[in-house]
Amino acid sequence: MKQDAFFQTIIHHIGGEGNVARKRFDGEHLYVTVKDSGMADLEELNRLDGVSGTELNRNILSVTIQEDFLEDVTMAKDFKQLAQNIMTLAGAKENVTSVFHCMTRLRMTVKDVKKVDRKAINDLDGVLGVTYQGGQLQVIIGKDLLKVYEEVLKLGYSDGGAVDEKLDGDLKGEKISVGQAVIGYISAAVQPMVPALIGGGMIKVFLLLISKVYAPFADSSTYTLLSIVGNAVFYFMPILVAYGAAKKLGATPTYSMVVAGALVAPEWTAIVSAGDPVTMFGINVALKGYGSSLLPALLLAIVAYYVEKFLNKVIPGVFKPIFVGTLTMAATYAVSILALAPLGQLAGTYVTAAILWLYNIAGPITVALFTALFPYMVMTGMHMTLGAPMIQLLSETGFDPLFRPGMLLSNMAEGGASLGIAIKAKDKAIKSEALSVAVGCIFASVTEPAIYGFNLPLKKPMWAVSLGGAIGGVVAALLGAHNYEYGSSSLFALPIFEDTIVAMVIAIIVTIVASCVLTILFGFDEEILKKH
Structure with missing residues (x-):
C-alpha cells in the first residue's frame, strides 16, 4: 500500500482534505495537522485496517501504523519524485554542472546560484536544510541520501562520487571573494587524500596496539612492512596534495x-x-626535507598550472606532446626548489607555531571555544577547511591537541543532546528517531540529522550542544588529551589518542552527560518537531 493510498483510507474520518493543513509520514507514524480537531473521529480511525492507534494533541493527529502494514507504507517514500523536485528547483541540467555527495548531503556545483530556488528546496518533504558554501549547493537529506542520489543519477546526471575536487565552479550568479577562493582551493587539494590519511593512521594505531599486547611483534618483518604502508601516506603527502590541487585547477x-x-x-x-652547498643556475638552494609537507605542493601546483597554460598557447600543436610536459615540469621544479618549497615550509612552520602558541596560552579556553562553535562550522560548511591545518599540525609536531579532540567532542555533544531529547520526549516516534540519531552521532560521527532534524529546530538543545561541548573541551585540555594520528571523529577512532586515551574517554563521558542533562533541563517544545 502506497502512502497516498493509506492516507486516503483515513481522510474521510478527519474531515476530508479541506481540513488537512499538512501531513507527514515518519517511521511507524503518520502525522496530520488538522484545521479543526473536532472533525477527527478517533474511534472510527482505530477501527481501520492498518491502524493500531491514534492520538490527538491539539491540532496534531498521530496515527500509528500496524506492523504488518508498516513496510509497505513507510518504504514507499518517493525518492524519485524528491530527486526530480530538487534538481528542477536547482535549475536542472541547464544550471547544474556536477553532482556528488558526502554521507548526508547531496552536493552540486551550479552555473548561476540565483537560478536556484533554495527556499522551495528547503520546504520539500525529505530535505533537512539547504546551504551554499565554497561554490557548492548542499542539500541536507540525512539517512536517505544515497537513495535520493541514486535517483538523481537515473535522471541523467553523471556520478561525481563521494568526493569532487572541483568544489568551486565558475559561478556567474555569486561573486567569490579571494578568501573563499583560497579556502576552496586548499579544501579541494586536501580532500582526495583524507581517506588515505585515515587508513594510514589507523594502520599505525593497530600496529601499536598489537605490539602492546604481544611485544615481539614489533621486531617482526610483518610489523616493519606494514609500518611502511602506514607511514607512506604521510611521507609522500606532497604528491597527494599536488594531485588534488592540480585537479582543482584543471x-x-x-x-x-x-x-x-x-x-x-x-x-x-x-x-x-x-x-x-648546492646551486641551481648559480643560485643557492635551501637544503630542506619536504616529506610530510603541505604548502609547497599547494604553491607548485599553481605554478605548474600557469606554465602549462602558457605553453599550450605558444607552442604549435605538433610540438605540444614533446615540449609542454617537459618544460612545465622543468620550470616548475626550478621555481619550487629555489623559492616556493622553502617559503611554503616556512609558512607551514609559522601556522603550526601560531596554533600551538594559542593552545599554550589558553589551552582549555581554546578547545572549549572550538568545540562550542564547531556545530555552526558544520552548518556553514566551514568544517571542510580544517583538513589543511590539522594535517600541518600533525606533520610538524606529531600530535593534535585541538582540532580532532574538539571535533570528536562536538559530535558527542550532538549525540548527548539527541539522547536528552529521546529521554524527555513523550512521543514514541520522536523518542525512537532521536535515539537512532544519537547513536549515529556517537558511533558514526554523522551529525547533520541531529543538527537539522532535532537540535536546530528545537533551538534550546543547540545551546546544550555548545555548552556541553565546551565543558568537555575544558576537561580534555586539562587532562592533556591529544591524538597522534589523523583518524576520524567517532568512538571507533579512540585508539589514535594512544597514551591519552583515558583522558579522552573521560572528556567524552563528561560531554555526553553534560549535553544530555542540559537538554533535559532547558526543555523544548515537542510540537515543533511534529510540525517540522
Whole structure:
C-alpha cells in the first residue's frame, strides 16, 4: 500500500482534505495537522485496517501504523519524485554542472546560484536544510541520501562520487571573494587524500596496539612492512596534495605530482643529509626535507598550472606532446626548489607555531571555544577547511591537541543532546528517531540529522550542544588529551589518542552527560518537531 493510498483510507474520518493543513509520514507514524480537531473521529480511525492507534494533541493527529502494514507504507517514500523536485528547483541540467555527495548531503556545483530556488528546496518533504558554501549547493537529506542520489543519477546526471575536487565552479550568479577562493582551493587539494590519511593512521594505531599486547611483534618483518604502508601516506603527502590541487585547477595532475615527487626523492634526501652547498643556475638552494609537507605542493601546483597554460598557447600543436610536459615540469621544479618549497615550509612552520602558541596560552579556553562553535562550522560548511591545518599540525609536531579532540567532542555533544531529547520526549516516534540519531552521532560521527532534524529546530538543545561541548573541551585540555594520528571523529577512532586515551574517554563521558542533562533541563517544545 502506497502512502497516498493509506492516507486516503483515513481522510474521510478527519474531515476530508479541506481540513488537512499538512501531513507527514515518519517511521511507524503518520502525522496530520488538522484545521479543526473536532472533525477527527478517533474511534472510527482505530477501527481501520492498518491502524493500531491514534492520538490527538491539539491540532496534531498521530496515527500509528500496524506492523504488518508498516513496510509497505513507510518504504514507499518517493525518492524519485524528491530527486526530480530538487534538481528542477536547482535549475536542472541547464544550471547544474556536477553532482556528488558526502554521507548526508547531496552536493552540486551550479552555473548561476540565483537560478536556484533554495527556499522551495528547503520546504520539500525529505530535505533537512539547504546551504551554499565554497561554490557548492548542499542539500541536507540525512539517512536517505544515497537513495535520493541514486535517483538523481537515473535522471541523467553523471556520478561525481563521494568526493569532487572541483568544489568551486565558475559561478556567474555569486561573486567569490579571494578568501573563499583560497579556502576552496586548499579544501579541494586536501580532500582526495583524507581517506588515505585515515587508513594510514589507523594502520599505525593497530600496529601499536598489537605490539602492546604481544611485544615481539614489533621486531617482526610483518610489523616493519606494514609500518611502511602506514607511514607512506604521510611521507609522500606532497604528491597527494599536488594531485588534488592540480585537479582543482584543471591542470594535468601528473606534472605537479612529478615535481612534488622530486621534492621527496631519495636523491634529494641524500643531498640534504650530506649538507654540502648546492646551486641551481648559480643560485643557492635551501637544503630542506619536504616529506610530510603541505604548502609547497599547494604553491607548485599553481605554478605548474600557469606554465602549462602558457605553453599550450605558444607552442604549435605538433610540438605540444614533446615540449609542454617537459618544460612545465622543468620550470616548475626550478621555481619550487629555489623559492616556493622553502617559503611554503616556512609558512607551514609559522601556522603550526601560531596554533600551538594559542593552545599554550589558553589551552582549555581554546578547545572549549572550538568545540562550542564547531556545530555552526558544520552548518556553514566551514568544517571542510580544517583538513589543511590539522594535517600541518600533525606533520610538524606529531600530535593534535585541538582540532580532532574538539571535533570528536562536538559530535558527542550532538549525540548527548539527541539522547536528552529521546529521554524527555513523550512521543514514541520522536523518542525512537532521536535515539537512532544519537547513536549515529556517537558511533558514526554523522551529525547533520541531529543538527537539522532535532537540535536546530528545537533551538534550546543547540545551546546544550555548545555548552556541553565546551565543558568537555575544558576537561580534555586539562587532562592533556591529544591524538597522534589523523583518524576520524567517532568512538571507533579512540585508539589514535594512544597514551591519552583515558583522558579522552573521560572528556567524552563528561560531554555526553553534560549535553544530555542540559537538554533535559532547558526543555523544548515537542510540537515543533511534529510540525517540522
